[in-house]
Amino acid sequence: MGRPPCCDKLGVKKGPWTPEEDIMLVSYVQQHGPGNWRQVPTNTGLSRCSKSCRLRWTNYLRPGIRRGDFTDDEEKMIIQLQALLGNKWAAIASYLPERTDNDIKNYWNTHLRKKLTKLQMGSEEHDLLHKKKDRFMSSTTSSSSSHGISRGQWEKRLQTDIHLAKQALNDALSLDHKPIVVPQIIKPSTQTPVYPSSTDNIAKLLKGFMKNTSNNHKTCSNASTRESSDEGNGLSSESKPCSGIDLSEALESLFGFDRSFGSPNDSDFSQSNTSPEGSMFQGERKEELQFMMFENWLLNESDGGVVNQGKEELSNFSFDETTDFFGN
DNA sequence: AATCGGACCAACCGCACGACA
DNA sequence: TTGTCGTGCGGTTGGTCCGAT
Numbered sequence: 242m243g244r245p246p247c248c249d250k251l252g253v254k255k256g257p258w259t260p261e262e263d264i265m266l267v268s269y270v271q272q273h274g275p276g277n278w279r280q281v282p283t284n285t286g287l288s289r290c291s292k293s294c295r296l297r298w299t300n301y302l303r304p305g306i307r308r309g310d311f312t313d314d315e316e317k318m319i320i321q322l323q324a325l326l327g328n329k330w331a332a333i334a335s336y337l338p339e340r341t342d343n344d345i346k347n348y349w350n351t352h353l354r355k356k357l358t359k360l361q362m363g364s365e366e367h368d369l370l371h372k373k374k375d376r377f378m379s380s381t382t383s384s385s386s387s388h389g390i391s392r393g394q395w396e397k398r399l400q401t402d403i404h405l406a407k408q409a410l411n412d413a414l415s416l417d418h419k420p421i422v423v424p425q426i427i428k429p430s431t432q433t434p435v436y437p438s439s440t441d442n443i444a445k446l447l448k449g450f451m452k453n454t455s456n457n458h459k460t461c462s463n464a465s466t467r468e469s470s471d472e473g474n475g476l477s478s479e480s481k482p483c484s485g486i487d488l489s490e491a492l493e494s495l496f497g498f499d500r501s502f503g504s505p506n507d508s509d510f511s512q513s514n515t516s517p518e519g520s521m522f523q524g525e526r527k528e529e530l531q532f533m534m535f536e537n538w539l540l541n542e543s544d545g546g547v548v549n550q551g552k553e554e555l556s557n558f559s560f561d562e563t564t565d566f567f568g569n
Numbered sequence: 570a571a572t573c574g575g576a577c578c579a580a581c582c583g584c585a586c587g588a589c590a
Numbered sequence: 591t592t593g594t595c596g597t598g599c600g601g602t603t604g605g606t607c608c609g610a611t
Contacts, residue, residue, distance in 0.1 A: 257579070257605080279596070295597075296580065331599055346600075347578055 254288040258297055262287055266294055267302055275303075300343045307339035311348055319345055320353060 258266075269285045275298055278291040287294065300306075311319070315337060322333040330342035330349075337345065 255581075277596080290581090292582090292597085293580075299598095300579075328600065342599075343579080350601095351577055 252288060253290050253293075255293075258289075258301075262289065263297070263302060266297060270298060270302070275299075300341045303341075305339060306341060308344070311340075311352075315340070316348075316353065319349060320357065323349060323353070 265285045265287055266281070269281060273284075275295075278295040281287065281291055281294045282289055285294075289297075318336060319333060322336055326332050328346075328349075330346040334340055334342040334345050
């Protein structure tokens with residue numbers, strides 16, 4: 242047996258992705274859709290392992306990904322779900338369609354685990370206090386009851402725990418009536434794919450690319466990573482062409498603005514904005530208009546995207562239906 | 570200003586599994 | 591039935607950032 246490596250180890254680039262590589266990958270996925278990752282390195286010319294390409298796409302470039310700080314609601318959900326499901330990050334991520342499993346996993350490992358440990362320490366101290374008190378009480382009354390719990394009691398406690406967990410999850414899911422995708426109903430990974438990159442991701446990608454190409458004779462390292470996670474919505478007024486490369490050229494080469502969005506053959510894009518505005522770009526406001534159009538296109542996509550579809554379906558979903566899921 | 574150590578996170582690694590020939 | 595391929599998943603690593611000293 243022994244599977245061959247997904248690609249030759251020799252000549253495969255590792256480490257952080259450059260904006261150029263991101264753009265190559267995004268434009269390829271836009272044309273062909275995600276999948277058949279083995280062909281991606283050869284077809285794109287990327288010196289990357291197919292697996293690396295897939296990971297980069299799913300964890301970073303994929304549309305609909307939200308990056309940055311987790312909200313309190315998300316945090317609560319993760320905690321509850323982790324308590325219920327364990328380290329099933331993919332399962333947990335399916336409840337938070339805007340987050341990747343990797344993100345959730347990292348957030349858990351870096352923030353929540355510590356937080357919970359602290360809390361647990363606090364409650365353990367509290368318990369310890371109670372136990373000391375109980376021990377004192379039992380020593381003064383009976384001697385048999387302090388040795389653990391009987392099987393019946395354990396089962397009863399387990400049932401209570403399950404009930405509490407269910408209740409907790411229910412609470413978490415109904416936080417602010419925020420609709421949540423339930424995996425039994427919605428499988429984000431199997432949604433009809435749409436391949437415009439997310440507003441944030443591509444904008445930042447381009448931004449990073451512009452910045453880097455402007456200093457491309459200095460260094461071009463991790464521009465797309467940290468920067469992107471710390472900034473808000475990417476398409477800011479900062480996104481102006483840098484010296485050395487014309488933004489419109491980049492957009493045109495990436496998305497074919499002057500032709501229209503997507504080729505006629507590309508059904509994934511046929512639903513996108515194919516307005517004739519593309520040909521209206523003229524003169525000094527061309528770039529600005531392109532950006533606006535680009536932004537609208539992306540926003541429109543995300544409006545009808547996976548997340549909202551999930552929300553809509555979930556709004557028709559009663560949490561009581563999950564009783565089987567929990568084995569009741 | 571330099572150094573150090575912890576925090577953070579993108580990316581990698583290896584295993585598992587389903588689909589398919 | 592078996593082997594291969596494509597992909598998903600969870601754990602881990604390594605690079606970068608940033609605050610403390």
